[in-house]
Amino acid sequence: NLVDTPDGLKLGGEKREVTVLMADLRGFTSLSERLPAESIVDMVNIYLGVMTEVIQRYMGTINEFIGDAILAFFGAPVQRDDDAMRAVRCAVEMQLAMRQVNLRYEEAGYPRVKMGIGINTGFAIVGNIGSSIRSKYGVVGMLVNITSRIESYTVGGQILISETTRNACREQLRIDDEIRVLPKGVSHEMTIFDVGGVYGDQPLLLAEKSSEPLVTIAPLP
Amino acid sequence: NLVDTPDGLKLGGEKREVTVLMADLRGFTSLSERLPAESIVDMVNIYLGVMTEVIQRYMGTINEFIGDAILAFFGAPVQRDDDAMRAVRCAVEMQLAMRQVNLRYEEAGYPRVKMGIGINTGFAIVGNIGSSIRSKYGVVGMLVNITSRIESYTVGGQILISETTRNACREQLRIDDEIRVLPKGVSHEMTIFDVGGVYGDQPLLLAEKSSEPLVTIAPLP
Numbered sequence: 333n334l335v336d337t338p339d340g341l342k343l344g345g346e347k348r349e350v351t352v353l354m355a356d357l358r359g360f361t362s363l364s365e366r367l368p369a370e371s372i373v374d375m376v377n378i379y380l381g382v383m384t385e386v387i388q389r390y391m392g393t394i395n396e397f398i399g400d401a402i403l404a405f406f407g408a409p410v411q412r413d414d415d416a417m418r419a420v421r422c423a424v425e426m427q428l429a430m431r432q433v434n435l436r437y438e439e440a441g442y443p444r445v446k447m448g449i450g451i452n453t454g455f456a457i458v459g460n461i462g463s464s465i466r467s468k469y470g471v472v473g474m475l476v477n478i479t480s481r482i483e484s485y486t487v488g489g490q491i492l493i494s495e496t497t498r499n500a501c502r503e504q505l506r507i508d509d510e511i512r513v514l515p516k517g518v519s520h521e522m523t524i525f526d527v528g529g530v531y532g533d534q535p536l537l538l539a540e541k542s543s544e545p546l547v548t549i550a551p552l553p
Numbered sequence: 554n555l556v557d558t559p560d561g562l563k564l565g566g567e568k569r570e571v572t573v574l575m576a577d578l579r580g581f582t583s584l585s586e587r588l589p590a591e592s593i594v595d596m597v598n599i600y601l602g603v604m605t606e607v608i609q610r611y612m613g614t615i616n617e618f619i620g621d622a623i624l625a626f627f628g629a630p631v632q633r634d635d636d637a638m639r640a641v642r643c644a645v646e647m648q649l650a651m652r653q654v655n656l657r658y659e660e661a662g663y664p665r666v667k668m669g670i671g672i673n674t675g676f677a678i679v680g681n682i683g684s685s686i687r688s689k690y691g692v693v694g695m696l697v698n699i700t701s702r703i704e705s706y707t708v709g710g711q712i713l714i715s716e717t718t719r720n721a722c723r724e725q726l727r728i729d730d731e732i733r734v735l736p737k738g739v740s741h742e743m744t745i746f747d748v749g750g751v752y753g754d755q756p757l758l759l760a761e762k763s764s765e766p767l768v769t770i771a772p773l774p
Contacts, residue, residue, distance in 0.1 A: 333628060345594025350691040361738075364678060364694050373566025384684040394587040397683050398617060398624070399693040443589040457585060462618050472593060472620040473585050517582075 345459030350407035352421040352456065352476055353392065354483040355383065355426060359394045365445065371381045373443055376400050378436050379445075382429050395470045406529040407472050407504035409460040416453050416500030417530075423449045423491045424529055424536045430489075446488020453497040474517070478551060481515035482524055491527040491536075498525050503532030508541050566680030571692060572718060573630035573677065574613065574701040576604065576647060576670045578621045579709040584664065588750040592663055597621050599657050600666075603650050611643035616691045628693050629679040637674050638751075642645035644670045644712045645757045652711075667709020673700040674718040683729055695738070702736035703745055710759075712748040719746050724753030729762050 357363075357379060364372045380397055387394055387404050390413070396403040405413035406422075424451060434444045456473035482492050498505065509526035529537030578600060579659050585593045590687035601618055608615055608625050612633070617624040620774075627643075627751065628636035647670060653663045675693035750758030 345590040345592075347590040361693075361695050361698055369566040369568040369678040369680070371566075372678050373682060376682055376693065377684065377688075380682070381684040384686060394687070396617065397687070397689070398619060399682070399691070399697065403619070426666065440663055457590040457593050459590070461594060461601070461620070463598065463599055463602040466615070466618070467598075468618070470605060470618075470620070472582075472597065475583050523650075524745060 341343045345457055347455050347457050348408060350416075350456050350458060350471060350475070351416045351421050351451060351453040351500070352471060352479040353387075353402075353404045353406070353423060353449060353503075354479050355404075355423075355447055356403045356483065357445045358448045358486065358488040360381050360400045360445060363445070367442070369485025370438075374440065375442055375445070376382065379433050379447075382433050383426055386425045386429050386526065387422055390418045390425070392419065392422055393469065395468070397446065403471075403476070405458075407458075408471070409469065414502065416451075416497050417502055419451050419453075420491070420493060420501055420505065420527060421536055423451060423493075423527070423532055424538060427489060427491060427538055428536075448483055448486025448488060449491045450479050450481075450486060451491065451493040451497045451501045452482055453494065463476065477517055478515055478522075481517070482513075485511065485513060485524065491538075492524045493524070493527055495523050501530075503530050505530055506537060563762060566678055568674065568678055569629060569632065569677050570636075571626045571677050571696070572637045572672060572674040572678060574623075574627070574640050574644060574670060574672050574698055575697075575700050575704040576609075576623045576668055577704065578666045578726070579669045581621045581666060592661075594724055595661065596658065596663050596666070599773075600654050600668075603654050604647055607646045607650050608643060611639045611646070613640065613643055613757075614690065616689070624692075624697070625637065626679075629692070630690065635723065635755075637672075637718050638723055639710070640672050641714060641718065641726065641748060642671060642672075642751055642757055644714075644748070645759060648710060648712060648759055649757075651767045656728070664700075669704055669707025670712045671702075671704025671707060672714040672718045673699050673703055674715065674721045680723070686708060698738055699736055701745075702738070705736065706732065706734060706745065712746045713761075714748055716744050716746070722751075724751050726751055727758060 392404040394404045406419040454475045456475040460467045461470045506528040508528040613625040615625045627640040675696045677696040681688045684693045727747040727749040
């Protein structure tokens, strides 16, 4: 289960700059209490299959599936200039790929779902983590915990990124909103950004978020 | 990475009663910010190696390592009468095995650490979860989230179990404390129990928790 790495890379653990991406299906745990077990496992597997393909296309390293949650990172084992940028583009593609996931759900008679994604950039420890029997190339540190907190602020369909991720992006992002948060375990308020897409040479954009109410209420006669 | 299972077991996902055990090194993430990366990965690997051996001895299924966190369950793929009991005995052995972990840390010049364990029993969905490329026999559902919450209430050295786990245990437990909590995502208060050991034919006990203050303050002259 180890990742092949170029010669000279220390697998024993090293601190390096990575961009961590966490995603999950919002509200899926409650849903899992109401649907048949077979449907739930099928839903998770369809979703993870589609997202794995997208993450691999953007050269992300998948660390972990935890139920319907995905933990991936960019920048290890191989560091590239555009790690943060690829992570953000990957997230936009993942949100776009939810259309495909929900189409397959519809065919199978499952309910529609929405995904939230949190992204954070900074230093973390990467290396082969585990016991002699099961070891895996993974990431450890406060950066991961904070990414998880950022992701927990998402509502379905959202991509929230930290300021460090935003600053590490070379291309212009479409920022739909800016939120001040104080995650548990963090000593100061952070600004996180709701990303609607990436401009640049190859624009990749989500549908504009509507400011209209979801339900139109007819005026009283 | 699939688990071999007896004929007829549905791998597509089924709802069944399991006992979930979650453990982590309390305060380890903050520690990981202060120590060299090599030391942190070495510490995690020593700890996971020792705990894997204990969990396997008690026939637990390890689902996941997430950094220094362990997610294991008892009761799938094979259900046994004493699933909850084995989980609790396993937890006591794990706490006892921390002595061995800390001895190895001391030899290597690492700081001592303490582990917290949360245990919960109930229905969850088990099956092979993942994409076609990476699939794993795992557990999904609210039960896992609540176990994670229970574990988050622990201080180092503690084992906290839910009432359902306590009720599923055939042998008498040493209960050192009883705590009322309202975990996020749960509609009602729960009682959780601080387990100090198991009596029965083969007693397995942690050191008595001292009611003495940690620091003795000399009376004023």
